[in-house]
Amino acid sequence: MKERQPSRTALGAAGYRAAHQLFEGGKVFCDPFARTILGDGADTLIERLSADPAAPRARIFMAARSRFAEDCLGAAVARGVRQAVVLGAGLDTFALRNPYADLGLRVFEVDHPATQAWKQRRLAETGLAVPPSLTFAAIDFETDDLGRGLREAGFTPDHPAFFIWLGVVPYLGRPAIAATLRYIAGIPNAGVVFDYSEPLENYPPEGRRPMLALAAAAAESGEPWLSHFDPDEIDRELRGYGFEDIEDLGISEMAVRYLGAPAGGPGTGPGPHMIRAARTSLTAP
Numbered sequence: 001m002k003e004r005q006p007s008r009t010a011l012g013a014a015g016y017r018a019a020h021q022l023f024e025g026g027k028v029f030c031d032p033f034a035r036t037i038l039g040d041g042a043d044t045l046i047e048r049l050s051a052d053p054a055a056p057r058a059r060i061f062m063a064a065r066s067r068f069a070e071d072c073l074g075a076a077v078a079r080g081v082r083q084a085v086v087l088g089a090g091l092d093t094f095a096l097r098n099p100y101a102d103l104g105l106r107v108f109e110v111d112h113p114a115t116q117a118w119k120q121r122r123l124a125e126t127g128l129a130v131p132p133s134l135t136f137a138a139i140d141f142e143t144d145d146l147g148r149g150l151r152e153a154g155f156t157p158d159h160p161a162f163f164i165w166l167g168v169v170p171y172l173g174r175p176a177i178a179a180t181l182r183y184i185a186g187i188p189n190a191g192v193v194f195d196y197s198e199p200l201e202n203y204p205p206e207g208r209r210p211m212l213a214l215a216a217a218a219a220e221s222g223e224p225w226l227s228h229f230d231p232d233e234i235d236r237e238l239r240g241y242g243f244e245d246i247e248d249l250g251i252s253e254m255a256v257r258y259l260g261a262p263a264g265g266p267g268t269g270p271g272p273h274m275i276r277a278a279r280t281s282l283t284a285p
Contacts, residue, residue, distance in 0.1 A: 007115045008221050010090025013167050014038060015045040016062040019055070022046060028258050029063035029070075033093040039126050061251070061272060064258045068249065068274045069164045069193040070094060076162040076191050076278075077105055083161035085110060085150065087180070088141070088168035091119055095134040106133055108155055110146070113138040141168070141176045146183050160189035169196050170225045171218075177227055178237075181277075185241040191278035192243075199228040202270040231273065243277035 018034040020026060035042050049055055073084055077100045086092055089109040098107055111119070116138045123130060137153035139146055147157060155161070163184050169177055184192050200208055215225050229237075231248055238246055251271045255261035 007088075007090060007112065007223065009167055009171070009218075009223050010088075010111075010115055011038075011045070012049065013062055014091035015042075015049045016055075016059050017066060018042060019046045019050055020059045020063040023050070023056070023059065024063070026063075028060060029067040031066070031093055031097070033096050033128060036126050037091050037093055037096075037122060037128060039122055060259070061254070064254045065166055065195055065274055066092075067258060068254070068276075069166060072191065072193050072276050073162050073164060074100075076160075077103065079160075079189075081160045081162050081189070081191070082106065083108070083155060083159060085155065085161060085163045087163055087165040088112075089119070090115060090167065091122065092164075092166070094164070095131065096128055098131065098133055101131065101133045106135065106154075108135050108137055108150060108153055110137045110139050110149070112140050141172055141180065146180055157187055159187075161187050161191075163190070163192040165192060165194035167195065169194050170227060171223050173226050181238065181241050185243055185279060187279075189279060191276065193274065193276045195272055195274050196227075196229045196234060197225070197272050198270040199230060202230065204269065207269065234275065238275075238277045242279055244280050245276075245278040247276045249274045 014034065014037065017029070017031055018038055020029060021031060021034050035046075038045060049058075052058070073081075073094075076084075082104045083106050084094075085108045086094060087110045089095075089111045092109070095107040095109060098105060109116070109119075116136055120130075120136065135153050137149050137155075139149040151157065161184075165180070172180075181192070184190050200211055203211055218225050231250075235246055235248065249257070250273050252261070254274065256263050
């Protein structure tokens with residue numbers, strides 16, 4: 001992310017979520033605040049994003065990504081979790097919609113200080129109230145200590161928690177990713193959902209050119225892709241941190257779950273993944 005500037009990827013992700021409400025009627029992921037939080041520039045942003053031929057696929061992925069994350073959080077709440085942490089929250093609206101607030105679910109939004117200040121201005125400008133169950137924690141994953149920042153915000157690290165970490169991992173270096181996952185794994189009964197992308201060498205030759213173009217565009221925007229994972233590699237890494245229950249969904253599995261695609265159909269090859277990892281033991285490793 002460019003110094004002292006809000007994240008452009010956060011704005012794009014929010015735009016796709018809003019566009020999904022318009023073009024697909026929110027059939028995968030319903031978010032009544034998705035367009036509102038974009039403010040006066042919502043229509044312009046949606047129009048620009050929708051001009052891309054790949055827009056329908058991107059919209060559905062962004063919607064399914066959020067749906068999967070919130071479904072997993074809902075299951076965690078049903079097991080008694082009462083702390084949710086949204087890492088790299090951007091313009092995410094879960095905390096504004098929190099259906100578990102009456103059950104006592106506290107939401108901590110973590111983001112780079114510049115992006116978080118931008119979001120808070122956007123909330124004020126659009127008249128979206130900050131609920132009492134939401135706490136902001138301004139933290140830079142690359143330089144700040146996540147645990148200290150959360151504790152200072154009121155997070156209780158010896159109580160169960162669920163972490164949502166969307167659209168961030170590809171933009172971080174390996175040390176920052178490892179430090180974050182180790183911290184989460186050290187929380188009793190912790191769970192996390194995040195997305196990751198496969199390395200270029202996993203793609204067939206004909207599929208590498210569009211990926212190179214996307215990577216170049218990300219770098220040009222000041223938010224280059226820094227980390228990729230092979231599915232077997234990330235599984236081993238998560239288990240090494242102490243996560244015991246892991247679920248990894250590729251594009252084809254997401255299509256089965258959220259679009260009604262037939263199970264057992266041909267795979268779509270490499271691409272983005274959603275992964276859920278949880279500790280089922282009561283004590284930290």
